[in-house]
Amino acid sequence: MMQKKVCMLGGFAVGKTSLVRRFVSNVFSDHYHTTIGVTVEKKSVKVDEREVTLVLWDLYGEDEFQRVRDSYLRGSAGYILVMDGTRKATLDTALALQQTAARSSSVCLDHQQVGCSI
Numbered sequence: 001m002m003q004k005k006v007c008m009l010g011g012f013a014v015g016k017t018s019l020v021r022r023f024v025s026n027v028f029s030d031h032y033h034t035t036i037g038v039t040v041e042k043k044s045v046k047v048d049e050r051e052v053t054l055v056l057w058d059l060y061g062e063d064e065f066q067r068v069r070d071s072y073l074r075g076s077a078g079y080i081l082v083m084d085g086t087r088k089a090t091l092d093t094a095l096a097l098q099q100t101a102a103r104s105s106s107v108c109l110d111h112q113q114v115g116c117s118i
Contacts, residue, residue, distance in 0.1 A: 001044075003053045005075055009101065010082030011093035012061030019082060020058045035060045038072060062093055073104040 008016040021027050024041045039058040079101050083090040
């Protein structure tokens with residue numbers, strides 16, 4: 001079985017944890033809980049008849065006081081940028097996080113890049 005690490009990136013309170021919980025457990029809660037540090041969840045999926053375990057790293061939200069560490073991105077097969085469409089500042093944060101991820105040589109920026117296929 002193959003494992004792939006995927007990081008959830010986004011600003012504070014944009015819904016990263018809600019997306020992960022919905023995907024992994026099919027549960028949604030409207031109660032907000034701040035992620036402290038990193039929460040790791042796993043989900044196995046089938047891709048082209050192969051079993052792949054996604055290791056989802058739900059990182060704390062970036063804001064003006066706290067920056068996502070490059071070390072969290074190391075070893076990632078990819079990342080998902082999350083933003084809140086009602087708050088423009090979260091788009092700016094997502095774009096800055098994309099630049100941070102682009103500087104991390106181990107993160108695939110394009111699914112067609114060599115070595116990024118599942």
